[in-house]
Amino acid sequence: WYQRRVRVLPATMVASKKTKKAMESINSRLALVMKSGKFTIGYRSTLKSIRQGKSKLIIIANNTPALRKSEIEYYCMLAKVGVHHYSGSNIDLGTACGKYFRVGCLCITDPGDSDIIRSMPAES
Numbered sequence: 001w002y003q004r005r006v007r008v009l010p011a012t013m014v015a016s017k018k019t020k021k022a023m024e025s026i027n028s029r030l031a032l033v034m035k036s037g038k039f040t041i042g043y044r045s046t047l048k049s050i051r052q053g054k055s056k057l058i059i060i061a062n063n064t065p066a067l068r069k070s071e072i073e074y075y076c077m078l079a080k081v082g083v084h085h086y087s088g089s090n091i092d093l094g095t096a097c098g099k100y101f102r103v104g105c106l107c108i109t110d111p112g113d114s115d116i117i118r119s120m121p122a123e124s
Helices: 017-036 044-052 067-077 090-096 116-123
Strands: 038-041 057-060 082-085 105-108
Touching: 017 090, 017 116, 038 044, 044 105, 057 067, 057 116, 067 082, 067 090, 090 116
Parallel strands: 057 082
Antiparallel strands: 038 105, 057 105
């Protein structure tokens, strides 16, 4: 059996308190969206919702390929949709969403009880 091991570099282990607190607030807001709001997970469904004009905020993991990231940013610029670059990997973003799989990008169509859309432009 092949096991995938995630190697943690010493520089990433020592995170400042500010980034850790910001990450926790994003994760808690994201968890609230998952419970009470509407969202789509994945690259193709994110692009579809941007094209349809349904999306309010896009969250992209930091290890998303550059071409894919720039394409999403371009679509968001045309549709005037906010983009937040999540500071963790796609594994971290999937965990923050409460899923057991990797999430490269996420589109929030209805925030529900969360104030994630109002708070993201200030932090990013």
